[in-house]
Amino acid sequence: xxxxxxxxxxxxxxxxxxxxxxEKWGIVPPAKRKANGYRVYTEVHExxxxxxxxxxxxxxxxxxxKVMPMIxxxxxxxxxxxxxxxxxxxxxxxxxAIKALDIxxxxxxxxxxxxxxxxxxxxxxxxxxxxVPATTIRHWEKEGLIKPVRDAENGYRMYSRDDIRKLLIIxxxxxxxxxxxxxxxxxxxxxxLNVTEARKITMDxxxxxxxxxxxxxxxxxxxxxxxxxxxxxxxxx
Numbered sequence: 001x002x003x004x005x006x007x008x009x010x011x012x013x014x015x016x017x018x019x020x021x022x023e024k025w026g027i028v029p030p031a032k033r034k035a036n037g038y039r040v041y042t043e044v045h046e047x048x049x050x051x052x053x054x055x056x057x058x059x060x061x062x063x064x065x066k067v068m069p070m071i072x073x074x075x076x077x078x079x080x081x082x083x084x085x086x087x088x089x090x091x092x093x094x095x096x097a098i099k100a101l102d103i104x105x106x107x108x109x110x111x112x113x114x115x116x117x118x119x120x121x122x123x124x125x126x127x128x129x130x131x132v133p134a135t136t137i138r139h140w141e142k143e144g145l146i147k148p149v150r151d152a153e154n155g156y157r158m159y160s161r162d163d164i165r166k167l168l169i170i171x172x173x174x175x176x177x178x179x180x181x182x183x184x185x186x187x188x189x190x191x192x193l194n195v196t197e198a199r200k201i202t203m204d205x206x207x208x209x210x211x212x213x214x215x216x217x218x219x220x221x222x223x224x225x226x227x228x229x230x231x232x233x234x235x236x237x
Protein backbone atom coordinates (compact mmCIF):
# COMPACT_ATOMS: atom_id res chain seq x y z
CA UNK A 1 0.00 0.00 0.00
CA UNK A 2 1.42 3.35 -1.10
CA UNK A 3 0.63 6.50 0.85
CA UNK A 4 1.25 10.11 -0.12
CA UNK A 5 3.01 12.40 2.36
CA UNK A 6 0.16 14.90 2.14
CA UNK A 7 -2.40 12.26 3.20
CA UNK A 8 -0.39 11.24 6.28
CA UNK A 9 0.30 14.89 7.14
CA UNK A 10 -3.40 15.72 7.00
CA UNK A 11 -4.32 12.73 9.15
CA UNK A 12 -1.77 13.76 11.81
CA UNK A 13 -2.51 17.49 11.46
CA UNK A 14 1.12 18.38 10.70
CA UNK A 15 2.91 19.82 7.72
CA UNK A 16 4.69 17.59 5.23
CA UNK A 17 7.87 19.36 6.27
CA UNK A 18 7.55 17.69 9.71
CA UNK A 19 7.50 14.27 8.02
CA UNK A 20 10.64 15.17 6.08
CA UNK A 21 12.33 16.29 9.30
CA UNK A 22 11.52 12.98 10.97
CA GLU A 23 13.04 11.13 8.03
CA LYS A 24 16.11 13.40 8.05
CA TRP A 25 16.57 12.77 11.80
CA GLY A 26 16.56 9.03 11.15
CA ILE A 27 13.55 8.30 13.34
CA VAL A 28 11.56 6.76 10.48
CA PRO A 29 12.89 4.44 7.77
CA PRO A 30 13.96 6.15 4.54
CA ALA A 31 11.16 6.39 1.99
CA LYS A 32 11.46 5.06 -1.52
CA ARG A 33 11.30 7.61 -4.32
CA LYS A 34 9.35 7.62 -7.56
CA ALA A 35 10.99 8.57 -10.83
CA ASN A 36 9.84 12.16 -10.27
CA GLY A 37 11.52 12.26 -6.86
CA TYR A 38 8.30 12.11 -4.80
CA ARG A 39 8.43 10.09 -1.61
CA VAL A 40 6.35 6.95 -1.30
CA TYR A 41 5.30 5.95 2.21
CA THR A 42 3.93 2.59 3.33
CA GLU A 43 1.74 1.50 6.23
CA VAL A 44 4.97 0.94 8.19
CA HIS A 45 5.95 4.59 7.69
CA GLU A 46 2.44 5.61 8.72
CA UNK A 47 2.76 3.56 11.93
CA UNK A 48 6.10 5.21 12.68
CA UNK A 49 4.66 8.69 12.16
CA UNK A 50 1.62 7.95 14.31
CA UNK A 51 3.86 6.57 17.05
CA UNK A 52 6.11 9.63 16.99
CA UNK A 53 3.18 12.03 17.24
CA UNK A 54 1.58 9.98 20.03
CA UNK A 55 4.79 9.68 22.07
CA UNK A 56 5.89 13.30 21.77
CA UNK A 57 3.45 14.90 24.31
CA UNK A 58 4.29 12.45 27.10
CA UNK A 59 7.92 11.62 26.45
CA UNK A 60 9.34 14.58 24.54
CA UNK A 61 11.28 14.53 21.29
CA UNK A 62 14.60 13.64 22.95
CA UNK A 63 13.19 10.28 24.04
CA UNK A 64 11.47 9.76 20.69
CA UNK A 65 14.76 10.35 18.87
CA LYS A 66 16.43 7.82 21.14
CA VAL A 67 13.77 5.12 20.92
CA MET A 68 12.85 5.18 17.21
CA PRO A 69 16.32 4.17 15.94
CA MET A 70 16.21 1.24 18.38
CA ILE A 71 12.93 0.16 16.81
CA UNK A 72 14.45 0.31 13.32
CA UNK A 73 17.27 -1.95 14.53
CA UNK A 74 14.69 -4.40 15.95
CA UNK A 75 15.89 -3.63 19.47
CA UNK A 76 12.34 -3.76 20.72
CA UNK A 77 13.10 -4.83 24.27
CA UNK A 78 15.74 -2.12 24.70
CA UNK A 79 13.27 0.48 23.43
CA UNK A 80 10.59 -0.66 25.87
CA UNK A 81 13.02 -0.49 28.79
CA UNK A 82 14.01 3.05 27.79
CA UNK A 83 10.34 4.05 27.79
CA UNK A 84 9.94 2.37 31.18
CA UNK A 85 12.94 4.35 32.52
CA UNK A 86 11.33 7.64 31.50
CA UNK A 87 8.05 6.62 33.12
CA UNK A 88 9.91 5.66 36.31
CA UNK A 89 11.58 9.10 36.32
CA UNK A 90 8.16 10.75 36.09
CA UNK A 91 7.01 8.72 39.09
CA UNK A 92 10.09 9.81 41.07
CA UNK A 93 9.50 13.44 40.07
CA UNK A 94 5.92 13.19 41.30
CA UNK A 95 7.05 11.78 44.65
CA UNK A 96 9.62 14.57 45.01
CA ALA A 97 6.98 17.18 44.22
CA ILE A 98 4.58 15.71 46.79
CA LYS A 99 7.32 15.81 49.46
CA ALA A 100 8.34 19.33 48.46
CA LEU A 101 4.71 20.47 48.65
CA ASP A 102 4.62 19.31 52.25
CA ILE A 103 7.98 20.88 53.12
CA UNK A 104 6.94 24.17 51.51
CA UNK A 105 4.06 24.65 53.93
CA UNK A 106 5.10 27.75 55.91
CA UNK A 107 5.28 25.97 59.29
CA UNK A 108 7.04 22.95 57.84
CA UNK A 109 9.54 25.13 55.98
CA UNK A 110 10.59 26.89 59.18
CA UNK A 111 10.75 23.57 61.01
CA UNK A 112 12.87 22.15 58.21
CA UNK A 113 15.30 25.08 58.33
CA UNK A 114 15.45 25.16 62.14
CA UNK A 115 16.22 21.47 62.61
CA UNK A 116 19.97 21.90 62.96
CA UNK A 117 19.86 25.44 64.29
CA UNK A 118 22.56 26.56 61.87
CA UNK A 119 22.95 29.58 59.63
CA UNK A 120 25.43 28.12 57.12
CA UNK A 121 25.73 24.65 55.62
CA UNK A 122 28.44 23.07 53.49
CA UNK A 123 27.48 21.33 50.24
CA UNK A 124 27.55 17.85 51.82
CA UNK A 125 25.08 18.93 54.51
CA UNK A 126 22.84 20.53 51.91
CA UNK A 127 22.98 17.37 49.80
CA UNK A 128 21.76 15.30 52.75
CA UNK A 129 19.12 17.83 53.83
CA UNK A 130 17.34 18.35 50.51
CA UNK A 131 18.17 15.00 48.84
CA VAL A 132 19.83 16.57 45.78
CA PRO A 133 23.28 15.36 44.59
CA ALA A 134 26.16 17.80 45.09
CA THR A 135 26.91 17.56 41.36
CA THR A 136 23.41 18.86 40.61
CA ILE A 137 23.76 21.70 43.13
CA ARG A 138 27.07 22.73 41.54
CA HIS A 139 25.44 22.57 38.10
CA TRP A 140 22.67 24.90 39.26
CA GLU A 141 25.35 27.25 40.56
CA LYS A 142 27.14 27.12 37.19
CA GLU A 143 23.88 28.01 35.49
CA GLY A 144 23.45 31.01 37.80
CA LEU A 145 20.41 29.70 39.67
CA ILE A 146 22.15 29.83 43.07
CA LYS A 147 25.15 31.81 44.35
CA PRO A 148 26.56 30.48 47.65
CA VAL A 149 29.21 32.39 49.57
CA ARG A 150 32.71 30.99 49.97
CA ASP A 151 34.42 30.29 53.27
CA ALA A 152 37.19 32.87 53.61
CA GLU A 153 39.63 30.32 55.04
CA ASN A 154 39.19 27.23 52.88
CA GLY A 155 37.16 28.50 49.90
CA TYR A 156 34.40 25.91 50.41
CA ARG A 157 30.86 26.72 49.31
CA MET A 158 28.62 27.71 52.21
CA TYR A 159 24.84 27.85 51.90
CA SER A 160 22.57 30.07 53.96
CA ARG A 161 19.05 29.22 55.11
CA ASP A 162 17.69 31.35 52.26
CA ASP A 163 19.94 29.42 49.84
CA ILE A 164 18.43 26.14 51.08
CA ARG A 165 14.93 27.57 50.71
CA LYS A 166 15.77 28.57 47.13
CA LEU A 167 17.32 25.17 46.38
CA LEU A 168 14.12 23.49 47.56
CA ILE A 169 12.14 25.70 45.20
CA ILE A 170 14.54 24.98 42.32
CA UNK A 171 14.30 21.23 43.01
CA UNK A 172 10.52 21.43 42.98
CA UNK A 173 10.34 23.44 39.77
CA UNK A 174 13.10 21.47 38.04
CA UNK A 175 11.31 18.20 38.68
CA UNK A 176 8.40 19.26 36.48
CA UNK A 177 9.56 21.81 33.89
CA UNK A 178 12.94 20.20 33.11
CA UNK A 179 14.41 23.16 31.20
CA UNK A 180 16.81 25.53 32.99
CA UNK A 181 15.51 28.55 31.06
CA UNK A 182 12.00 27.76 32.33
CA UNK A 183 13.36 27.46 35.87
CA UNK A 184 15.02 30.87 35.56
CA UNK A 185 11.79 32.42 34.31
CA UNK A 186 9.81 30.94 37.19
CA UNK A 187 12.40 31.98 39.77
CA UNK A 188 12.23 35.53 38.45
CA UNK A 189 8.51 35.50 39.28
CA UNK A 190 9.14 34.37 42.86
CA UNK A 191 9.84 37.62 44.64
CA UNK A 192 11.93 37.26 47.80
CA LEU A 193 11.74 33.46 47.63
CA ASN A 194 7.97 33.51 48.04
CA VAL A 195 6.99 30.07 49.34
CA THR A 196 3.30 30.56 48.47
CA GLU A 197 4.19 31.03 44.81
CA ALA A 198 6.44 27.97 44.94
CA ARG A 199 3.60 25.88 46.39
CA LYS A 200 1.29 27.02 43.61
CA ILE A 201 3.89 26.05 41.01
CA THR A 202 4.27 22.66 42.69
CA MET A 203 0.52 22.02 42.68
CA ASP A 204 0.34 23.03 39.02
CA UNK A 205 3.25 20.67 38.35
CA UNK A 206 1.40 17.79 39.96
CA UNK A 207 -1.63 18.44 37.77
CA UNK A 208 0.62 18.48 34.70
CA UNK A 209 2.29 15.22 35.73
CA UNK A 210 -1.11 13.55 35.95
CA UNK A 211 -1.76 14.72 32.38
CA UNK A 212 1.70 13.58 31.31
CA UNK A 213 1.29 10.02 32.59
CA UNK A 214 -1.90 9.71 30.53
CA UNK A 215 0.00 10.90 27.46
CA UNK A 216 2.83 8.48 28.19
CA UNK A 217 0.45 5.56 28.34
CA UNK A 218 -1.09 6.66 25.05
CA UNK A 219 2.37 6.92 23.48
CA UNK A 220 3.36 3.51 24.84
CA UNK A 221 0.21 2.05 23.29
CA UNK A 222 1.19 3.36 19.84
CA UNK A 223 4.73 2.08 20.35
CA UNK A 224 3.36 -1.38 21.13
CA UNK A 225 1.22 -1.24 17.97
CA UNK A 226 4.27 -0.29 15.89
CA UNK A 227 6.34 -3.15 17.32
CA UNK A 228 3.48 -5.60 16.72
CA UNK A 229 3.22 -4.47 13.07
CA UNK A 230 6.97 -4.79 12.50
CA UNK A 231 7.03 -8.31 13.98
CA UNK A 232 4.14 -9.26 11.71
CA UNK A 233 5.94 -7.89 8.65
CA UNK A 234 9.08 -9.79 9.64
CA UNK A 235 7.17 -13.07 9.77
CA UNK A 236 5.59 -12.37 6.37
CA UNK A 237 8.95 -11.58 4.74
